[in-house]
Amino acid sequence: MHTQLDVNGRAYALDHDPRTTLLDALRDHIGLYGTKKGCDHGQCGACTVLVNGRRINSCLTLAAMHDGDEITTVEGLGEPGALAPLQQAFVDCDGYQCGYCTPGQIMSATGMLEEAKAGDPSHVSASLSGDVALDDSEIAERMSGNLCRCSAYPFIRQAIHSVEG
Numbered sequence: 001m002h003t004q005l006d007v008n009g010r011a012y013a014l015d016h017d018p019r020t021t022l023l024d025a026l027r028d029h030i031g032l033y034g035t036k037k038g039c040d041h042g043q044c045g046a047c048t049v050l051v052n053g054r055r056i057n058s059c060l061t062l063a064a065m066h067d068g069d070e071i072t073t074v075e076g077l078g079e080p081g082a083l084a085p086l087q088q089a090f091v092d093c094d095g096y097q098c099g100y101c102t103p104g105q106i107m108s109a110t111g112m113l114e115e116a117k118a119g120d121p122s123h124v125s126a127s128l129s130g131d132v133a134l135d136d137s138e139i140a141e142r143m144s145g146n147l148c149r150c151s152a153y154p155f156i157r158q159a160i161h162s163v164e165g
């Protein structure tokens with residue numbers, strides 16, 4: 001079957017098996033390997049991408065369901081030759097150890113901060129509307145879908161705090 005995906009601002013026309021997940025489409029059809037496959041069944045968050053600005057586990061959804069959608073992967077953050085502020089913050093704060101979960105952590109945190117800025121009532125408590133100042137427990141809860149086997153959580157939260165505001 002045919003699906004058109006807009007990934008990081010570029011259109012891709014895919015010819016694929018209907019069972020192809022969005023994760024496999026990104027990695028195996030488009031060649032964007034920044035999005036990682038950890039568990040492949042929705043438990044680790046390594047595969048997190050943004051779809052029309054919302055974070056999702058790309059292993060849990062079919063590519064065919066996203067015809068025409070705007071997908072952002074970790075490769076789509078920042079500018080050519082320059083990391084996005086949150087990516088740089090992960091570097092500065094040592095927000096990783098092995099690094100395998102890092103793209104998913106960064107994409108999830110990017111989505112979380114956008115949700116907080118937007119004051120989205122379906123994702124963010126009223127107390128956060130218009131004020132992006134998440135405490136550690138809020139970040140831990142909102143990032144609970146992203147696991148880090150190295151347990152770099154304090155440094156991940158530090159990186160997120162450094163770009164709040």
Ligand code: FES
Pocket residue numbers: 036037038039040041042043044045046047048057058059060
């Ligand atoms: Fe998708 Fe683990 S690979 S949640």
